Amino acid sequence: MSEKEVKNLEAIFEARIARDEKIEPKDWMPEKYRKTHIRQISQHAHSEIVGMLPEGNWISRAPSLRRKAALLAKVQDEAGHGLYLYSACETLGVSRDELYDQLHSGKAKYSSIFNYPTVTWADIGAIGWLVDGAAIINQVPLCNTSFGPYARAMVRVCKEESFHQRQGYEIMLTLCNGTEEQKAMAQDALNRWWWPSLMMLGPTDAESIHTEQSMKWKLKRKTNDELRQQFIDQTVPQADILGLTVPDPDLKWNEERGSYDFGEIDWDEFWQVVKGHGPCNKERMNARVGAWERGTWVRDAAMAYAEKQEEKKVSKAS
Amino acid sequence: MANQNLYNYILGIADNSLVLGQRLGELCGHGPSLETDIAGTNISLDLIGQTRSYFQYAAKVSGKELTEDDIAFLRLERDYRNVLLVEQPNTHFGYVIARQYLFDVFHLLFLNELQYSKDETLSAIAKKGIKEVSYHKRFSGDWIKRLGDGTEESHEKMQEAVDDLWRYTDELFEMSEDDQQMVSEGIGVDLPKLKESYYDEVSELLSEATLEIPERKYFSYGGKNGVHTEHMGYLLADLQYMQRTYPNMQW
Ligand SMILES: [Fe+2]
Ligand SMILES: [Fe+2]
Ligand SMILES: [Fe+2]
Numbered sequence: 001m002s003e004k005e006v007k008n009l010e011a012i013f014e015a016r017i018a019r020d021e022k023i024e025p026k027d028w029m030p031e032k033y034r035k036t037h038i039r040q041i042s043q044h045a046h047s048e049i050v051g052m053l054p055e056g057n058w059i060s061r062a063p064s065l066r067r068k069a070a071l072l073a074k075v076q077d078e079a080g081h082g083l084y085l086y087s088a089c090e091t092l093g094v095s096r097d098e099l100y101d102q103l104h105s106g107k108a109k110y111s112s113i114f115n116y117p118t119v120t121w122a123d124i125g126a127i128g129w130l131v132d133g134a135a136i137i138n139q140v141p142l143c144n145t146s147f148g149p150y151a152r153a154m155v156r157v158c159k160e161e162s163f164h165q166r167q168g169y170e171i172m173l174t175l176c177n178g179t180e181e182q183k184a185m186a187q188d189a190l191n192r193w194w195w196p197s198l199m200m201l202g203p204t205d206a207e208s209i210h211t212e213q214s215m216k217w218k219l220k221r222k223t224n225d226e227l228r229q230q231f232i233d234q235t236v237p238q239a240d241i242l243g244l245t246v247p248d249p250d251l252k253w254n255e256e257r258g259s260y261d262f263g264e265i266d267w268d269e270f271w272q273v274v275k276g277h278g279p280c281n282k283e284r285m286n287a288r289v290g291a292w293e294r295g296t297w298v299r300d301a302a303m304a305y306a307e308k309q310e311e312k313k314v315s316k317a318s
Numbered sequence: 319m320a321n322q323n324l325y326n327y328i329l330g331i332a333d334n335s336l337v338l339g340q341r342l343g344e345l346c347g348h349g350p351s352l353e354t355d356i357a358g359t360n361i362s363l364d365l366i367g368q369t370r371s372y373f374q375y376a377a378k379v380s381g382k383e384l385t386e387d388d389i390a391f392l393r394l395e396r397d398y399r400n401v402l403l404v405e406q407p408n409t410h411f412g413y414v415i416a417r418q419y420l421f422d423v424f425h426l427l428f429l430n431e432l433q434y435s436k437d438e439t440l441s442a443i444a445k446k447g448i449k450e451v452s453y454h455k456r457f458s459g460d461w462i463k464r465l466g467d468g469t470e471e472s473h474e475k476m477q478e479a480v481d482d483l484w485r486y487t488d489e490l491f492e493m494s495e496d497d498q499q500m501v502s503e504g505i506g507v508d509l510p511k512l513k514e515s516y517y518d519e520v521s522e523l524l525s526e527a528t529l530e531i532p533e534r535k536y537f538s539y540g541g542k543n544g545v546h547t548e549h550m551g552y553l554l555a556d557l558q559y560m561q562r563t564y565p566n567m568q569w
Contacts, residue, residue, distance in 0.1 A: 052347035052355075059343040063560035063569035064387045065373070068343070069366045075346050076359040083352055121560060121569075171569075178567055287348065295350025297475065298411045301468025308467065 017217060022148035025091035033217060037147050038092050039108075040219060042099045045085035046110035048078045050103075050284050054118040055127060063121055070167055071124060077160045084156065088149035104289045106276065113200045115278035122175055122182075122189035128168015130190075130197040130235065132161045137231050138201065141221035169238065176242045183243075190239065191247045198262075199270045201228040207267075232260050324437070325379050326399070326496040327506055329389065330542065331432075332372030333400035336390060337550075338421060339365030340557055345408055354411075357457050361418070364450040371443045391561035395554055396544040399494075403486035405541070405550050412465055412472070412479035419458035420483055423519050424490045426451045427512045436504040459523055466527025473528065480524065481532050488537035490516070 001009075010030055016023065023029055052075050059075065062068035086096045102108035113131055118124065139161065142154040175186040202208060202224035214220035222230070232251075239246050250263030272278065342362035349355040373386035403421055408414050429451055432444035465476040491509040493501075500506025521531045540546065560569070 049347070049352065056347040059346055060340060060556040061559045063564070063567075065366060065370050065390050067569055069363060069370070072343060072346065072359055072363045072366065076356055076363065079347075079352055079356045079359065083356070086352075174568060179564075181564060182567060291348045291350070295354075295411065297469065297471050298350035298354075298465065301472030302464045303468075304472075305464040305468040 014216070017146045020144075021146075022151065023146050024148045032213075034092050036213070036217070036219070037150065038089055038094050040214075041085055041089045041092075041147075041150055042094075042102065043109050043111075045082050045089060045099065046103045046108055047114065048082035048085060050110045050114045050288065051131075052078050052082075053284055053287050054114055054116070054280070055124060057118050058121060058124050061121070062124075067124075067171070074128070074164050074167065077164065081153075081157045081160070084153040085150075088147075088153045091149050100292065104285070104292060106285065109274070111200060112270065112273040112278060113196050115273050115281045115284060116192070116196050117280050119192075120185050120189060122172070122185040123193070125168050125171030125175060125186065126189035126193040128164050128166075129172050129238070130168075130193050131200065132164040132168060133235060134197050134200045134231050136161050136165060137227050137234070142219070144218060144221075146218045172242055172244075176244065186242065187244050190244050194247050195265065195269075196273075198228055198231070198265055199267075199273075201231060203267070203270065204265075229259055232262055236260055321379055323496045323499040324505065325376055326494075327500045328372050328376040328379065328440070330399040330494065330496065331428075332369050332376065332389075333398050334404050334421070334425075335365040335372070336369040337398070337400040337553065338404040338417075339363075339369060340553060341404065341406075341408060341417075342414075344556075345414065350411055358414070361454050361457065364447075364454070368443065368447050368450070371446075375439045375443070387561065391558050395546060395550055398541075398546065398550070398554070399544060400541050400546075401486065401489045402538055402541040402547055403483060403489065405546060405553055406483060406486065407549050409479070410475060412475040413483065415458055415461040415465060416476065416479035416483050418454065419462050419523075420480075420487055420520065421490075422451060422455035422458050423516055424487075424512070426455050427515055428507055428509075431507040431512070435506070440505065462523060462529070463527045466524070466529040476527070477529050480529055484532040484534050485536065485538045487516075487520075489539045489541060492539055492542055494542050 009028055013023075013029060013033075023033075055071065055075050055078070059068065059071055062071050086099060089099060090096060099108070103110070113134075118127070136158060139154055139158050143151055143158060145151045145154065172186050172189075175182040205211065205223045205225045208224055211220060211223060236246055236251065248263045250261065252261050253259075254261045273281065276282075339362045342358050342365070346355060346359050346362070349358055369390065370386055373389045376389055377384040377386055401421075403417060406413065406417055426448065429444040429447045433441050433448065435441045435444065462476065465472040467473070491513045493509055497506055497509060501508045524531050538547075
């Protein structure tokens with residue numbers, strides 16, 4: 001294809017996106033579009049499955065049968081999200097095994113929030129409330145993103161995430177209506193999860209490298225800072241209802257802006273965790289790689305068995 | 319208690335679901351593939367759901383102010399009545415599958431009978447469980463075949479797990495005093511009657527999976543009388559952690 005022809009295709013492509021048409025896997029797309037989508041969708045998929053680990057940590061110790069069942073269901077949903085997102089990614093011509101390799105080798109990133117430990121039961125409430133809450137704010141705009149399979153996956157994922165968010169909030173509410181010890185557990189969880197949740201919405205706009213292109217492709221509709229503000233404005237009143245204190249002495253309602261002003265985020269901590277030196281980066285990777293390696297003989301067996309069955313079918317037919 | 323036999327009987331059934339559900343829950347996120355993680359979690363979820371129905375009923379039968387959680391979390395180890403099979407650890411995926419299949423075949427035969435119980439609540443729980451457990455058995459049976467007739471390595475590992483867990487199978491058919499009493503009242507299931515079908519079905523599938531049927535004359539018992547293997551204490555330490563550390567609270 002000549003350079004001119006490519007330019008022409010690109011112009012048609014961008015015009016389709018501008019008209020809000022969906023791009024489907026079979027459609028022509030610029031290489032950069034494909035790569036960017038593989039990166040973002042796989043990163044999202046990895047976050048879903050790494051996210052199973054901190055929450056899975058409390059399945060065996062959930063405090064009641066009802067909570068145990070709800071947590072099992074939640075973690076199962078996250079696995080399902082991982083599954084649709086990997087499938088959406090596969091439509092762009094990359095296999096799930098390749099994507100796992102990228103995760104296991106440390107080449108691919110996942111949401112840094114999952115590198116924090118879940119040390120009490122209240123952390124399960126805080127994750128649902130804050131982490132699923134922040135995820136929804138990030139993801140609702142993606143329900144209208146330009147790449148069809150991703151947009152459709154997001155519609156389903158968002159529905160489930162908002163259920164998780166309500167469930168997490170309900171855990172917090174129960175704790176806050178409980179004993180002093182329970183309330184202290186809830187406050188402690190908010191203290192530890194608040195700032196990492198704000199960081200989850202991404203680096204501040206000045207530092208964010210991908211924003212402009214992503215806006216054009218509707219991979220992003222608002223900037224990280226706008227999303228963060230939205231999250232804070234939505235979450236602070238919820239903390240008030242719980243009777244919990246948001247751990248930010250600079251947090252203050254700004255009448256003029258109609259928004260909360262908030263304190264400075266410790267971006268050094270953010271970059272430390274992103275670069276692999278958070279409290280649980282090593283543990284999360286060891287868990288994923290360990291599960292994968294321990295499972296090799298199982299996956300090999302499934303493949304060998306399927307091949308044998310296939311051979312039997314063929315020899316029967318002939 | 320008005321009906322101690324019935325209460326004990328319900329716990330005997332429910333503890334199997336509870337303990338197996340707990341074991342499967344430990345694996346979530348650590349399995350060999352996303353698909354097996356989803357299936358394992360799903361089975362765990364079914365089992366915990368069944369447990370809740372049984373314990374809610376047991377709480378009613380007790381005539382005391384008990385909740386499902388009191389029964390699930392606040393007993394001493396000696397008072398859990400699950401069979402030894404279900405408390406065995408997740409040594410490797412072959413063990414997970416062997417434990418599951420050896421229990422699922424029994425579980426389905428059992429529920430198929432329990433649905434005709436004179437006790438309407440137990441009958442209703444059984445009917446609902448049949449659908450779920452049929453799926454569990456299909457999942458575990460398919461994996462027995464894949465692993466048994468997969469690679470040389472998987473064949474060896476699957477055989478190892480079946481050989482090791484086989485000694486816990488006979489306990490499934492052991493009759494406690496409560497079992498006897500409930501059978502005589504038309505409520506409970508006569509377990510020895512299921513034994514032949516059980517071993518026939520299991521043997522057939524193992525053969526199909528190219529696995530040897532263990533020849534074993536000696537079996538282990540004790541779970542139904544509350545004498546468990548050394549694994550049980552650790553399982554309960556996890557299970558009971560919150561309720562023991564923070565007694566008398568709402569969650
Ligand atoms: Fe999710
Ligand atoms: Fe998500
Ligand atoms: Fe979620």
